[in-house]
Amino acid sequence: MGFRPLHDRVLVRRVEAEEKTAGGIIIPDSAKEKPQEGEVVSVGTGARNEQGQVHPLEVKAGDRILFGKWSGTEVKVDGEDLIIMKESDILGIVG
Amino acid sequence: MGFRPLHDRVLVRRVEAEEKTAGGIIIPDSAKEKPQEGEVVSVGTGARNEQGQVHPLEVKAGDRILFGKWSGTEVKVDGEDLIIMKESDILGIVG
Amino acid sequence: MGFRPLHDRVLVRRVEAEEKTAGGIIIPDSAKEKPQEGEVVSVGTGARNEQGQVHPLEVKAGDRILFGKWSGTEVKVDGEDLIIMKESDILGIVG
Amino acid sequence: MGFRPLHDRVLVRRVEAEEKTAGGIIIPDSAKEKPQEGEVVSVGTGARNEQGQVHPLEVKAGDRILFGKWSGTEVKVDGEDLIIMKESDILGIVG
Amino acid sequence: MGFRPLHDRVLVRRVEAEEKTAGGIIIPDSAKEKPQEGEVVSVGTGARNEQGQVHPLEVKAGDRILFGKWSGTEVKVDGEDLIIMKESDILGIVG
Amino acid sequence: MGFRPLHDRVLVRRVEAEEKTAGGIIIPDSAKEKPQEGEVVSVGTGARNEQGQVHPLEVKAGDRILFGKWSGTEVKVDGEDLIIMKESDILGIVG
Amino acid sequence: MGFRPLHDRVLVRRVEAEEKTAGGIIIPDSAKEKPQEGEVVSVGTGARNEQGQVHPLEVKAGDRILFGKWSGTEVKVDGEDLIIMKESDILGIVG
Numbered sequence: 001m002g003f004r005p006l007h008d009r010v011l012v013r014r015v016e017a018e019e020k021t022a023g024g025i026i027i028p029d030s031a032k033e034k035p036q037e038g039e040v041v042s043v044g045t046g047a048r049n050e051q052g053q054v055h056p057l058e059v060k061a062g063d064r065i066l067f068g069k070w071s072g073t074e075v076k077v078d079g080e081d082l083i084i085m086k087e088s089d090i091l092g093i094v095g
Numbered sequence: 096m097g098f099r100p101l102h103d104r105v106l107v108r109r110v111e112a113e114e115k116t117a118g119g120i121i122i123p124d125s126a127k128e129k130p131q132e133g134e135v136v137s138v139g140t141g142a143r144n145e146q147g148q149v150h151p152l153e154v155k156a157g158d159r160i161l162f163g164k165w166s167g168t169e170v171k172v173d174g175e176d177l178i179i180m181k182e183s184d185i186l187g188i189v190g
Numbered sequence: 191m192g193f194r195p196l197h198d199r200v201l202v203r204r205v206e207a208e209e210k211t212a213g214g215i216i217i218p219d220s221a222k223e224k225p226q227e228g229e230v231v232s233v234g235t236g237a238r239n240e241q242g243q244v245h246p247l248e249v250k251a252g253d254r255i256l257f258g259k260w261s262g263t264e265v266k267v268d269g270e271d272l273i274i275m276k277e278s279d280i281l282g283i284v285g
Numbered sequence: 286m287g288f289r290p291l292h293d294r295v296l297v298r299r300v301e302a303e304e305k306t307a308g309g310i311i312i313p314d315s316a317k318e319k320p321q322e323g324e325v326v327s328v329g330t331g332a333r334n335e336q337g338q339v340h341p342l343e344v345k346a347g348d349r350i351l352f353g354k355w356s357g358t359e360v361k362v363d364g365e366d367l368i369i370m371k372e373s374d375i376l377g378i379v380g
Numbered sequence: 381m382g383f384r385p386l387h388d389r390v391l392v393r394r395v396e397a398e399e400k401t402a403g404g405i406i407i408p409d410s411a412k413e414k415p416q417e418g419e420v421v422s423v424g425t426g427a428r429n430e431q432g433q434v435h436p437l438e439v440k441a442g443d444r445i446l447f448g449k450w451s452g453t454e455v456k457v458d459g460e461d462l463i464i465m466k467e468s469d470i471l472g473i474v475g
Numbered sequence: 476m477g478f479r480p481l482h483d484r485v486l487v488r489r490v491e492a493e494e495k496t497a498g499g500i501i502i503p504d505s506a507k508e509k510p511q512e513g514e515v516v517s518v519g520t521g522a523r524n525e526q527g528q529v530h531p532l533e534v535k536a537g538d539r540i541l542f543g544k545w546s547g548t549e550v551k552v553d554g555e556d557l558i559i560m561k562e563s564d565i566l567g568i569v570g
Numbered sequence: 571m572g573f574r575p576l577h578d579r580v581l582v583r584r585v586e587a588e589e590k591t592a593g594g595i596i597i598p599d600s601a602k603e604k605p606q607e608g609e610v611v612s613v614g615t616g617a618r619n620e621q622g623q624v625h626p627l628e629v630k631a632g633d634r635i636l637f638g639k640w641s642g643t644e645v646k647v648d649g650e651d652l653i654i655m656k657e658s659d660i661l662g663i664v665g
Binding site (some may be wrong): 035051058068087088091 | 573574579581615621622644645646654
Binding site for chain 5 (some may be wrong): 524530533534541543563
């Protein structure tokens with residue numbers, strides 16, 4: 001079925017601990033405030049600014065990202081647990 | 096009689112649990128903070144920005160949407176319980 | 191005598207419960223947080239935006255509206271109890 | 286001597302209860318949160334917006350106005366007790 | 381030595397009670413929240429707005445002004461106790 | 476080695492009490508909330524505004540300034556105790 | 571693997587105490603609120619402003635910087651402990 005985030009929102013799949021070693025970023029689960037790693041599933045079309053312009057987001061589907069520990073809202077899409085967040089919650093792109 | 100939301104507001108009908116299985120998104124009622132699924136009934140014409148422009152909303156009547164658990168205000172329209180919310184409360188479009 | 195609201199304010203007459211049945215929206219008085227129904231008596235000329243432009247309001251005299259329960263300020267005009275509110279307090283137009 | 290309010294401020298004289306009957310608006314003194322009626326004594330030249338423009342205020346000297354109960358600051362001008370407030374504190378113009 | 385306020389700030393000398401009678405504004409010292417009267421000593425060149433423009437202030441040296449009781453910061457300039465405040469703290473110009 | 480403040484920040488050296496007599500401003504150390512005097516060591520290139528423009532700061536190296544008591548952050552540069560603050564913390568220029 | 575910060579974020583490596591002597595800035599570890607020194611590892615492409623423009627950041631990889639003690643979020647990149655912060659957290663450039 002899929003899910004298309006609105007405006008400047010991004011749908012993200014959490015990347016589990018062991019997979020992360022390949023990605024070069026080791027974030028031990030026990031770390032409380034540490035940022036989390038994930039993969040972008042789908043992105044919104046962008047938010048309209050005060051000039052009425054809509055600019056595409058900087059991240060795209062497939063990007064490996066780091067995001068703040070408490071960012072976004074949990075949701076189930078097609079039976080899978082994912083997270084919906086704003087692009088501004090994303091710290092950067094891995095790799 | 097109907098009801099036309101003002102500016103960037105959206106009128107939404109909650110989608111009950113069983114219908115959701117077809118929609119691919121299973122959100123058990125018991126879930127506290129989980130986003131809710133609904134269907135857009137009618138939309139406002141859009142809010143005027145600082146340039147004086149009015150842009151149409153990204154969602155339209157009939158869209159299946161996910162919105163934050165505590166979004167909007169409950170109201171009865173033509174005897175039916177619906178919710179009025181801002182477009183910015185909507186996380187994305189299902190399907 | 192009358193009363194002309196300033197900028198983006200709107201003067202509203204509350205619509206009593208029984209009249210509402212015709213209007214198709216039933217909002218039992220006992221309901222605490224439910225939005226209220228009313229009729230627009232007069233509107234301001236609009237607020238000036240950062241570009242110095244003044245745009246007319248979307249609601250006009252005679253419109254049936256729904257507004258947030260705690261919106262506006264009570265006032266007596268020509269002996270009648272009315273409410274002065276901002277257009278942004280109005281959820282939408284009935285009918 | 287007089288007093289010229291700065292920018293978007295307005296100097297206002299409170300209208301006492303009995304005079305108000307002629308004005309058509311009866312606001313019993315005992316009313317706590319009710320808006321107050323007054324007469325505009327003098328107005329500022331207007332505030333400069335982000336475009337650097339200065340637009341005249343919508344109210345002018347002599348207008349009968351309604352303003353929020355707790356608006357403005359009390360001051361004595363030429364021995365008379367008056368109030369200095371922002372135009373945004375004014376709800377509308379009577380008559 | 382003198383002192384040139386920065387941007388939209390204004391240097392003000394408090395006007396003592398007795399001088400005020402001539403100025404037509406009587407503000408008894410005992411009054412708690414009453415605005416204070418003062419004389420403008422020097423003004424800044426103006427603050428730059430979002431368009432990059434700098435507009436001169438509306439008040440100038442020598443103006444008699446009314447300002448909010450708790451406005452500004454006390455400072456000694458050339459041995460004299462004065463106050464530095466923002467132009468937005470000034471209610472209006474006397475006379 | 477030196478230190479170049481970023482954007483609209485300013486590096487300031489506190490001026491000790493005795494030097495201040497020459498500067499005409501006497502700020503006894505014991506004064507709690509009194510503004511402090513200092514000398515500008517170096518300035519940033521200016522902050523970019525919403526139009527994308529960068530305007531130079533109004534203060535420059537060598538200026539004697541007054542700034543709010545609690546402004547800025549203490550730092551050691553080349554072994555000397557200095558303060559980094561925003562230009563908006565500066566009240567004005569002495570002399 | 572590397573890590574590309576998003577928008578106006580900057581990836582920073584803390585500079586340990588002894589190295590700092592060469593850098594001319596001595597910030598004893600024990601200092602509580604003192605700014606910290608670090609080296610820029612990589613920078614984002616810049617944030618889009620309200621005009622839709624993206625301007626490059628003022629700091630670049632290799633710059634020695636001072637930043638507020640509590641700025642940013644700790645993260646491990648390629649096994650190394652680094653910090654992700656906004657450019658606005660950076661006080662200035664050393665040297």
